[in-house]
Amino acid sequence: MLVVMTLVGVVSCAATVRRGGALFPATLTLFSGMLAVMTLIAVPTAWADGTGSDADVHVAQSLGGRELTVTIRRVGPVLGPLHVDVATHRGDAPGTLQLTASATGATTSSGQVKLGTPGIYSAVLNVDRAGPWELIIDDGHTAAKIPFVVPAQVIPPWKKASDYGFFAAGALLIVSLAATLRARRNWMALVPATGMIVALTVAVTGATLSASSPPPPRPGQDLDPTLENVRDPYARVAANSLTPVDYSRPPVNMAVSARESTLHLNLTDSATGRPADDLLIHHGALIHLIVVSPAGAMSHVHPVRVAPGRYEAKFDAAERGTYAMAAEIARRGGGVQLLRGSVDGRSPGAPPIPAPLSQGEVTATVAPAGSPSTFRAKFGDTPDLQPWLGMVGHMMVVGPLPDDRDVGKHALTAPIWSHVHAMVPPAPGAAGGQPDESVARYGPEIDFTYSFALPGRYKVWVQTERDYAILTAPTEVEVRQP
Amino acid sequence: MNRQRVVVIAAIAVAVVGTGIWLLWPKPTADGAATATAGPYRVQLTGESPKVGISPFTVDIAGNGGQPPTPDSVTFEPVMPQMGHATTPVVATAQGNGRYSADVELSMAGQWDITVRIVASGQVREAVLSVTTNG
Numbered sequence: 001m002l003v004v005m006t007l008v009g010v011v012s013c014a015a016t017v018r019r020g021g022a023l024f025p026a027t028l029t030l031f032s033g034m035l036a037v038m039t040l041i042a043v044p045t046a047w048a049d050g051t052g053s054d055a056d057v058h059v060a061q062s063l064g065g066r067e068l069t070v071t072i073r074r075v076g077p078v079l080g081p082l083h084v085d086v087a088t089h090r091g092d093a094p095g096t097l098q099l100t101a102s103a104t105g106a107t108t109s110s111g112q113v114k115l116g117t118p119g120i121y122s123a124v125l126n127v128d129r130a131g132p133w134e135l136i137i138d139d140g141h142t143a144a145k146i147p148f149v150v151p152a153q154v155i156p157p158w159k160k161a162s163d164y165g166f167f168a169a170g171a172l173l174i175v176s177l178a179a180t181l182r183a184r185r186n187w188m189a190l191v192p193a194t195g196m197i198v199a200l201t202v203a204v205t206g207a208t209l210s211a212s213s214p215p216p217p218r219p220g221q222d223l224d225p226t227l228e229n230v231r232d233p234y235a236r237v238a239a240n241s242l243t244p245v246d247y248s249r250p251p252v253n254m255a256v257s258a259r260e261s262t263l264h265l266n267l268t269d270s271a272t273g274r275p276a277d278d279l280l281i282h283h284g285a286l287i288h289l290i291v292v293s294p295a296g297a298m299s300h301v302h303p304v305r306v307a308p309g310r311y312e313a314k315f316d317a318a319e320r321g322t323y324a325m326a327a328e329i330a331r332r333g334g335g336v337q338l339l340r341g342s343v344d345g346r347s348p349g350a351p352p353i354p355a356p357l358s359q360g361e362v363t364a365t366v367a368p369a370g371s372p373s374t375f376r377a378k379f380g381d382t383p384d385l386q387p388w389l390g391m392v393g394h395m396m397v398v399g400p401l402p403d404d405r406d407v408g409k410h411a412l413t414a415p416i417w418s419h420v421h422a423m424v425p426p427a428p429g430a431a432g433g434q435p436d437e438s439v440a441r442y443g444p445e446i447d448f449t450y451s452f453a454l455p456g457r458y459k460v461w462v463q464t465e466r467d468y469a470i471l472t473a474p475t476e477v478e479v480r481q482p
Numbered sequence: 483m484n485r486q487r488v489v490v491i492a493a494i495a496v497a498v499v500g501t502g503i504w505l506l507w508p509k510p511t512a513d514g515a516a517t518a519t520a521g522p523y524r525v526q527l528t529g530e531s532p533k534v535g536i537s538p539f540t541v542d543i544a545g546n547g548g549q550p551p552t553p554d555s556v557t558f559e560p561v562m563p564q565m566g567h568a569t570t571p572v573v574a575t576a577q578g579n580g581r582y583s584a585d586v587e588l589s590m591a592g593q594w595d596i597t598v599r600i601v602a603s604g605q606v607r608e609a610v611l612s613v614t615t616n617g
Contacts, residue, residue, distance in 0.1 A: 224612045248564075
């Protein structure tokens with residue numbers, strides 16, 4: 001269409017020049033129409049490849065014995081109110097949480113949520129600037145700092161080229177029109193007309209390029225977010241594009257210690273030794289920490305970030321023996337890593353605590369090692385399971401383990417630790433990202449498929465959520481040689 | 483006819499000029515310099531972002547809402563997180579009025595995290611400034 005318009009413009013100009021303005025009314029109408037069309041085409045529109053993410057941010061936080069799900073709603077490029085939902089679960093103590101949105105050099109905004117029965121509690125904070133922010137959740141003892149990015153409204157350079165090109169074409173059209181009417185020499189109208197064609201070419205090229213040009217690296221996901229790169233991700237594309245498809249970073253080392261009912265994780269970059277303070281929220285948490293107790297009970301917690309590279313979770317190492325653990329993390333730039341660690345129970349004389357009762361039934365059809373096995377976990381009879389961490393169900397697999405009482409010790413050296421997901425089924429016509437925990441419509445059966453790599457005995461736990469209670473169903477399976 | 487022509491041309495001219503002003507209107511440019519806090523200190527990059535190679539790196543260190551003690555020493559520790567590469571820390575020299583400067587070595591283009599380590603009254607505070615170098 002634009003090419004046709006350009007040709008029409010050239011022909012009209014030429015015709016006008018040749019006939020000395022005899023066709024003035026027709027030409028004027030044609031030019032005015034073209035100007036209107038150009039203006040309409042050049043109207044700024046929303047661009048999907050900007051950094052403006054309209055998705056909610058869901059992040060699980062094991063804060064001071066509570067298992068919270070914090071949802072930062074629709075962090076879009078529109079500044080103003082920031083809606084924060086805090087979902088509490090069964091067993092979480094009532095109390096007050098202080099919420100603060102903070103960024104260096106920006107206005108700090110605070111609010112409170114008063115927690116009662118399990119459910120969702122909301123607060124409204126305020127963000128007055130695009131850039132990197134922290135949401136601080138303080139329960140009076142520990143302050144969890146959740147990093148998030150408030151994106152800016154970004155206009156890609158080719159969009160600007162297109163806008164300016166169409167504008168210049170429109171302006172030159174007027175000039176060529178005036179030249180046609182007023183100039184004594186007919187050729188003078190051709191000068192602005194040629195300029196108009198050049199401007200149109202720029203505009204059309206910009207508009208065409210926008211569809212195929214790669215987006216810039218995303219601040220927060222690919223690069224450390226700064227005020228500069230959030231506001232203008234295109235500004236230093238050249239410098240950031242040395243490895244345009246691979247922003248991955250070195251592995252992380254994790255040191256674990258347990259002191260005063262608190263588990264301390266210290267994450268450092270394996271290449272520099274600096275704190276690794278660039279964890280992404282993946283599958284609804286900064287860290288998914290799976291802990292297997294000496295007696296073989298599993299807990300799935302989400303340590304909170306208290307300082308760069310330092311995370312904490314409430315933890316009572318009451319049993320005698322080894323607590324084995326594995327942390328799933330994703331660093332900025334992509335890729336999920338599994339970090340293993342352990343702590344010793346602090347009471348050498350304490351007896352093992354028996355594993356809690358199962359809250360569901362797991363039926364397994366176990367195939368030989370290397371082939372897919374299937375699992376069906378059934379929790380009650382009603383289809384009202386809630387998604388937890390964005391999934392209907394989670395299945396943890398640890399093994400192969402010998403038939404010995406000190407499960408934690410053997411789990412520490414077990415070659416396989418797996419975390420399997422049962423995804424939320426797609427809802428036709430649904431929009432707005434993943435459903436939050438208020439959607440209770442899944443189950444009661446949850447299916448998993450998993451291939452055991454090695455023969456042997458495995459411990460398996462399935463987790464889901466109902467009525468804001470995290471349910472766990474453990475089982476054991478024996479995998480044969482293929 | 484003549485008056486009509488003038489009115490039409492004037493209307494189009496106004497529309498074109500209006501669009502031009504809208505497109506070219508200077509957008510409010512807020513302070514985009516890298517800034518970070520380190521306990522009671524507020525650290526801000528001054529001047530241009532450093533270039534690839536050895537180039538001066540200058541920060542202004544001020545109180546973050548109070549009057550913290552004057553730093554005993556200020557050190558710059560450059561790290562390129564994507565490459566997992568750290569270069570030799572350099573001790574900055576005080577230039578008065580809270581300004582500290584040193585030559586840092588940033589060996590390639592891309593994003594660098596420069597940790598500004600402030601030691602004052604036996605306490606260590608760190609602020610991380612993220613800068614991008616162009617080749």
